[in-house]
Amino acid sequence: MSFFRKKIYACAGFYTISLGTGRKEFHPKKPRPGIEHYIKEAGLGTIEQIENPENIGEGVIGNFVAERFCRQGNLGGFFPMVHPTFQYKPCTRVEGACDSGGLALVASVKTILADLADVTLCMGVEVQNSVKAIYGADYLAAAGWFSGERKNGHAYFFPDQFSQRAGACFDKFGYDNMRPGMAQWYVNAIDNARKNPKAQEYHNKNADLFATGMTKANPKAFCEYINVFDCSKVSDGAAALIFTSEEGLEKIGVEKKDAVEVVAYAQVQDNLTTPPPDLTKLSTCEVAARRVYERAGIEAKDLSVLEVHDCFTVAGLLAIEAAGFAGYGEGAAFVKDGNTKRDGSIPTNTSGGLIGYGHPTGATGVRQAIDVVHQLSGKAGDYQIEIDPSRPYGMLSSMGGNDKTVVAMILKKTE
Amino acid sequence: MSFFRKKIYACAGFYTISLGTGRKEFHPKKPRPGIEHYIKEAGLGTIEQIENPENIGEGVIGNFVAERFCRQGNLGGFFPMVHPTFQYKPCTRVEGACDSGGLALVASVKTILADLADVTLCMGVEVQNSVKAIYGADYLAAAGWFSGERKNGHAYFFPDQFSQRAGACFDKFGYDNMRPGMAQWYVNAIDNARKNPKAQEYHNKNADLFATGMTKANPKAFCEYINVFDCSKVSDGAAALIFTSEEGLEKIGVEKKDAVEVVAYAQVQDNLTTPPPDLTKLSTCEVAARRVYERAGIEAKDLSVLEVHDCFTVAGLLAIEAAGFAGYGEGAAFVKDGNTKRDGSIPTNTSGGLIGYGHPTGATGVRQAIDVVHQLSGKAGDYQIEIDPSRPYGMLSSMGGNDKTVVAMILKKTE
Numbered sequence: 001m002s003f004f005r006k007k008i009y010a011c012a013g014f015y016t017i018s019l020g021t022g023r024k025e026f027h028p029k030k031p032r033p034g035i036e037h038y039i040k041e042a043g044l045g046t047i048e049q050i051e052n053p054e055n056i057g058e059g060v061i062g063n064f065v066a067e068r069f070c071r072q073g074n075l076g077g078f079f080p081m082v083h084p085t086f087q088y089k090p091c092t093r094v095e096g097a098c099d100s101g102g103l104a105l106v107a108s109v110k111t112i113l114a115d116l117a118d119v120t121l122c123m124g125v126e127v128q129n130s131v132k133a134i135y136g137a138d139y140l141a142a143a144g145w146f147s148g149e150r151k152n153g154h155a156y157f158f159p160d161q162f163s164q165r166a167g168a169c170f171d172k173f174g175y176d177n178m179r180p181g182m183a184q185w186y187v188n189a190i191d192n193a194r195k196n197p198k199a200q201e202y203h204n205k206n207a208d209l210f211a212t213g214m215t216k217a218n219p220k221a222f223c224e225y226i227n228v229f230d231c232s233k234v235s236d237g238a239a240a241l242i243f244t245s246e247e248g249l250e251k252i253g254v255e256k257k258d259a260v261e262v263v264a265y266a267q268v269q270d271n272l273t274t275p276p277p278d279l280t281k282l283s284t285c286e287v288a289a290r291r292v293y294e295r296a297g298i299e300a301k302d303l304s305v306l307e308v309h310d311c312f313t314v315a316g317l318l319a320i321e322a323a324g325f326a327g328y329g330e331g332a333a334f335v336k337d338g339n340t341k342r343d344g345s346i347p348t349n350t351s352g353g354l355i356g357y358g359h360p361t362g363a364t365g366v367r368q369a370i371d372v373v374h375q376l377s378g379k380a381g382d383y384q385i386e387i388d389p390s391r392p393y394g395m396l397s398s399m400g401g402n403d404k405t406v407v408a409m410i411l412k413k414t415e
Numbered sequence: 416m417s418f419f420r421k422k423i424y425a426c427a428g429f430y431t432i433s434l435g436t437g438r439k440e441f442h443p444k445k446p447r448p449g450i451e452h453y454i455k456e457a458g459l460g461t462i463e464q465i466e467n468p469e470n471i472g473e474g475v476i477g478n479f480v481a482e483r484f485c486r487q488g489n490l491g492g493f494f495p496m497v498h499p500t501f502q503y504k505p506c507t508r509v510e511g512a513c514d515s516g517g518l519a520l521v522a523s524v525k526t527i528l529a530d531l532a533d534v535t536l537c538m539g540v541e542v543q544n545s546v547k548a549i550y551g552a553d554y555l556a557a558a559g560w561f562s563g564e565r566k567n568g569h570a571y572f573f574p575d576q577f578s579q580r581a582g583a584c585f586d587k588f589g590y591d592n593m594r595p596g597m598a599q600w601y602v603n604a605i606d607n608a609r610k611n612p613k614a615q616e617y618h619n620k621n622a623d624l625f626a627t628g629m630t631k632a633n634p635k636a637f638c639e640y641i642n643v644f645d646c647s648k649v650s651d652g653a654a655a656l657i658f659t660s661e662e663g664l665e666k667i668g669v670e671k672k673d674a675v676e677v678v679a680y681a682q683v684q685d686n687l688t689t690p691p692p693d694l695t696k697l698s699t700c701e702v703a704a705r706r707v708y709e710r711a712g713i714e715a716k717d718l719s720v721l722e723v724h725d726c727f728t729v730a731g732l733l734a735i736e737a738a739g740f741a742g743y744g745e746g747a748a749f750v751k752d753g754n755t756k757r758d759g760s761i762p763t764n765t766s767g768g769l770i771g772y773g774h775p776t777g778a779t780g781v782r783q784a785i786d787v788v789h790q791l792s793g794k795a796g797d798y799q800i801e802i803d804p805s806r807p808y809g810m811l812s813s814m815g816g817n818d819k820t821v822v823a824m825i826l827k828k829t830e
Contacts, residue, residue, distance in 0.1 A: 005529070005530045034561075034562045036560075036562065036687075036688065059684075064488060065482050065488055067480050067482040067483050067554070067557050068482050068483065070561060071556075071557055071561045071565075072557055072560075072561045073479060073480055073510060073512055073557035073558055074510075074511060074512035074557065074558040074559070074687060074815055074816045074819060074820060075510070076511050076518075076684050076820055077560070077684065077685065077686065077687025077688075077816065077819045077820060078686075078687055078688070079684055080684055080685065080686035081686055081687070081688050086684075087685070087686060088683050088684065088685065088699070088702050089683075089684060090521070090682035090683065090684055091684045092509050092511065092518050092521070092522065092682075093509065093510045093511060094507050094508065094509055094510075095488060095489075095490070095508045095509075095510055096489060096491050096507065096508060097488055097489035103491075103507050106505070106507070107507065107522070107525075109529075110522075110525045110526060110529045110531065111525060113528070113529035113530065113531070114420070114524075114525045114528035114529045115420045115528065116525065116528070139482075141486075142482050142486055142487055142488035142489065143488055143489040144489070145451075145487075145492070146449075146485060146486045146487045147449045147451065150486075267505035267507075268503050268504075268505065269474075269491050269492065269494055269495055269501075269503065269504060269505055269506045270492065270495065270502070270503065271492065271493075271495035271496055271502060272451075272489060272492025272493055272496070273451065273492075273493070273496050284503070287503050400489055401489045401492065404489060404492045405489060405491055405492060
């Protein structure tokens with residue numbers, strides 16, 4: 001039995017450049033586009049790939065914290081700006097910290113399952129370069145519990161949270177095992193980004209990435225157990241993807257081979273007021289992966305491509321374990337051995353991930369889905385991998401906060 | 416033909432006291448409960464009215480701008496705090512400025528229509544007394560376009576927006592027509608609130624409400640065309656309501672007579688980057704009302720009870736016109752004549768509305784739905800009106816920003 005009451009497809013994905021340090025176009029003192037510009041650019045980039053956009057019945061915008069970075073809420077109000085036929089149609093902004101984009105995917109699918117629209121436009125956006133990184137870190141800390149854990153928290157709250165996870169892993173699994181795995185994660189991220197013209201690290205020319213990835217933590221300047229290369233970037237960007245029913249696909253003139261089937265998702269919410277049960281595990285991501293595999297009726301070995309939420313290198317390693325590709329404590333060695341490279345046993349974050357492409361937080365879940373769609377439909381350009389016909393599935397796992405809000409979604413190549 | 420693909424019911428609504436100036440419990444210098452407390456109180460108040468809460472499959476939280484008032488995002492993370500069986504279930508926060516609660520209603524209904532849950536818990540929350548009113552006004556201005564209209568905007572941005580609407584109405588329909596209508600709106604709001612123990616104006620003892628409502632504007636201290644009594648309050652509060660399918664109703668042990676049927680909704684999004692087409696009209700609210708009547712197959716005259724978004728008295732008058740109860744420019748006289756009183760032709764905002772009950776922004780749309788449910792199922796206590804069996808419908812219209820984001824929903828008394 002299918003998880004969904006009817007067939008759902010995803011197609012026509014588009015994401016913007018991830019703008020921020022590292023991109024040639026970026027200069028901290030120069031004026032940059034506003035959040036509405038990004039929404040419009042991503043929306044139009046998607047619409048250009050379809051016919052009859054008037055069939056788009058509804059919009060969703062995933063965004064984490066524009067109220068602070070851009071002093072802007074009521075974000076659905078930018079939907080009618082994207083296309084004249086969107087005027088007076090519904091649009092909902094959803095928020096779940098860095099998983100806001102993941103929640104947007106779910107909301108877009110639901111509207112179709114509810115028979116309220118045949119075609120929905122799923123968008124995600126974040127603009128973060130509007131303030132200095134230290135203020136941005138405070139804004140992003142809204143993903144943690146203000147009245148609880150944040151009271152005595154680090155100025156760089158989330159880097160510190162994942163630094164503590166790295167420290168716990170060093171203790172349990174050994175620094176000499178973990179650190180090279182983290183460094184290799186960084187190497188893969190940049191290597192993939194160099195194939196993706198929209199990636200923030202596209203222009204990265206560093207000749208010895210592994211040495212950079214191995215940089216020792218400097219607790220006085222940053223965090224106790226991680227270095228700045230372990231962190232995803234501060235980014236401005238947006239992503240948009242179309243979801244449709246079978247009828248919707250016809251209405252917008254997209255052939256099935258250019259679309260990808262959405263097979264199942266799992267949205268899992270952990271309690272924000274309780275500490276993580278185990279710093280050496282992404283327990284909520286694990287629950288989400290287990291549930292989505294079960295709903296899709298597949299196993300990890302059926303995936304040809306994977307997108308995980310590597311806000312930090314250590315999160316990438318733990319996410320690989322949570323997704324069922326490496327045993328507990330074995331993620332670092334699995335990655336160090338090359339399994340997650342584009343030509344590895346499970347190509348992961350093939351367009352650069354959060355560390356290589358960038359992390360415009362509210363856009364990230366949508367961007368992940370687009371990359372899975374692009375890989376499964378052969379549209380991934382220079383970073384295209386080969387899809388083994390016996391493993392026609394791809395998965396994304398999008399995470400908000402410290403493993404608190406998770407969406408995992410499985411997509412399948414069409415026949 | 417029904418608008419929905421299957422029957423949807425609402426039941427077991429609960430909202431907290433609207434805490435703020437006017438309430439005896441309120442003192443600006445005394446510590447007050449945090450946002451998570453309100454979510455929990457409203458959620459538990461709802462759950463206590465049902466059996467087997469483990470059947471609640473999903474949560475939604477409507478909230479406008481906790482990132483600023485409470486420095487808190489990732490709000491879905493408070494859902495598992497409400498009840499132990501909610502751990503690892505999905506919860507999505509939705510935002511559409513002051514219509515965030517309206518969007519929560521829609522999202523809760525969709526999940527059931529999508530066959531993803533039989534029972535959903537719809538919540539809305541806002542805590543606004545954490546800062547001085549002038550800062551709060553700036554936070555709430557996030558509902559307007561930051562890079563556009565807000566650049567040279569008033570410090571009290573939204574009061575000024577609706578003051579300008581009042582001024583335009585004074586010009587077009589006459590001050591001596593409009594002002595008494597606005598004053599009467601205030602009178603009704605307080606009069607209804609005095610019957611609602613949870614209302615912020617419950618303790619209001621003013622003997623000449625009409626004279627107070629007629630207070631002249633003082634542009635030097637506040638706005639050009641409105642006085643402070645024309646404004647909804649600064650409030651802390653939350654609301655929660657359960658939506659179910661037919662099967663869901665049985666699972667949670669609620670009899671049909673204690674529930675209300677959700678017949679249709681309309682969610683309408685206007686472009687945030689364009690000015691309102693006519694200051695003397697709520698054009699988007701009008702589109703929403705027209706659509707929802709058509710979808711429900713009814714007319715305004717079939718409603719026994721109405722909830723409109725009276726963030727300001729003038730908005731109340733214009734909302735009555737938008738809902739089809741008074742012609743263009745005739746709202747003030749319609750209200751002045753007593754038509755919207757509890758014993759009038761269309762009892763409106765019977766629990767006090769945003770001016771009488773209070774306006775914890777993200778909770779408001781949910782609170783409105785609860786009051787319609789309570790009236791139609793005979794649970795409105797001291798402010799209960801009589802429901803004419805030939806008019807078994809109630810409607811709520813929830814608005815975000817300056818007539819930008821609107822949800823209208825029609826509910827029906829069960830037989």
